[in-house]
Amino acid sequence: MPVEKLSYAIDDQDRLIRVDDGYYRFAEENGWDGAGDSLGRSLWDFVAGHEVRKLQRLLLRRVREGVRGVELPFRCDGPEVSREMEIKIAAGKSGRVVLFSARVRSEEPREEPQPLLDPSVPRDNDDFLPMCAWCDRFLVEGEWVEVEEAAKRLELFRRSEMPMLDHGICPECNATLLAA
Numbered sequence: 001m002p003v004e005k006l007s008y009a010i011d012d013q014d015r016l017i018r019v020d021d022g023y024y025r026f027a028e029e030n031g032w033d034g035a036g037d038s039l040g041r042s043l044w045d046f047v048a049g050h051e052v053r054k055l056q057r058l059l060l061r062r063v064r065e066g067v068r069g070v071e072l073p074f075r076c077d078g079p080e081v082s083r084e085m086e087i088k089i090a091a092g093k094s095g096r097v098v099l100f101s102a103r104v105r106s107e108e109p110r111e112e113p114q115p116l117l118d119p120s121v122p123r124d125n126d127d128f129l130p131m132c133a134w135c136d137r138f139l140v141e142g143e144w145v146e147v148e149e150a151a152k153r154l155e156l157f158r159r160s161e162m163p164m165l166d167h168g169i170c171p172e173c174n175a176t177l178l179a180a
């Protein structure tokens, strides 16, 4: 039976300090190399793609410093299946240790294996996501919002292609900088 749930936790250095049984079985099912010695390794060793990494780092910082917890849909395809998942990210009291728990919402076989979020996969370069380089907010539907809100509204982690981040400055930061 396919794995339905998994969880893992990282310390203040973003190193994996706890992974559950579901994690190992999921890794095996999906042919992740080297998952057996995940403990102690950096979470970022397992995240492919510059933009994805950047967004996830921002999200993690927001969880640690502000919102404490967030729940998001994301795609995590296996070699032969397309898979919709949901992940909960929650910070411990100190905000240093962060727990991730993911569950599979649906899984369907797919015809052609296609690497998800692989940076070498060609993408639609017209797809830009404006981001303020000062406050790290994103312009979504005419509104500047925090990363977790942008991820929710645009379902960023569900996409097979990430938009390119277009660094600029939001009107609020622009006003602050002009006044300084």
Ligand SMILES: [Zn+2]
Pocket (backbone or CB within 6 Å): 132, 133, 134, 135, 136, 137, 169, 170, 171, 172, 173, 174
């Ligand atoms: Zn700004």
